[in-house]
Amino acid sequence: MRRPSTRKPAKALARPDYFPPENVLTRALPPALVGLREFEQFHFIGFDLSQANLAGRRFTDCRFENCNLAGATLADAGLQNVAFDGCKLLGLQFTACRDLLFGVHFDRCQLDYASFAGKQMANTRFEGCSLREADFANTDLTNAVFADCDLPDTVFENTKLAGTDFRTARHLQLDPALNQIKGARFALESLPGLLTKFGLLVE
Template structure:
């Protein structure tokens, strides 16, 4: 794709896989059923964009601007969000597969993860205060040195984190998840 400013456009069933999309800017665009697998988004800016039923697995996000982005029904496996631009970084996810992705050192304050698979996602050193994990699978997700204050995990499953290694003031968890929070003590909970 040639360098350009794209505003108020809809891209439907477009194959961008394995392409370098550098020097593009997308403002208020909608991507539907697009394939971005293994694409290079280095130094691209997305502002107020929506992605629906797209595949972005293994895309390169080096210095990518992701500002007020909505992902619905997307496959986002193995993405390194920690490499993206932190300025105005904000996203929400619904019915997405984010397995094996990384958010290290990102500010995800008030981010919504709804009906998502987040298996083995690395949230180390992430600010997840006021974030909502609604009906998500967090199997083997990593939470170390995170801000989890007022984060809502109540309807999610398979999450575990050490309360002594995270800021957890007023974190919302279900009583069934207490075993995952006490895992390091090797207790036998009945």
């Protein structure tokens, strides 16, 4: 079983917000860039990359906006400070990405059935995202934020959740005995989701 490392959590990454004008691309790569394997400071807008093979490619300080990457292959892909805004990311196996400098941001994304198992994701921010049945087993989410996120049947098992902010998350269920939750923040409405294993009813 893959377990999170004992390294100290990284500081929160600043979202990438500067892109040279020639690197702001809409819907398709220009022919000159089709074979490119490494992308730095690129802004991709409206791309349909569903089922695309992104294996082995590296993205550094990039942003995907209103893109569809559902079912894309991420084996050995490098995501180094990459933001996803309004993207469809259904079923993506982020766990297959390179661990080196892995860093992501998510805003208004569909992340249902995605897997982050075993990843180092301290300080990662999820905002306005759907994470139905997403897998965070053995993931380091220290000081992460799930702001206004929907978490039905999301998997938290042997997950580092110290300082994680769930105060505005919905449909959260996790077993405190199977996760590290010291300092995690919850809303009172989340209490039933923490007591599910005990068969208790909170009315």
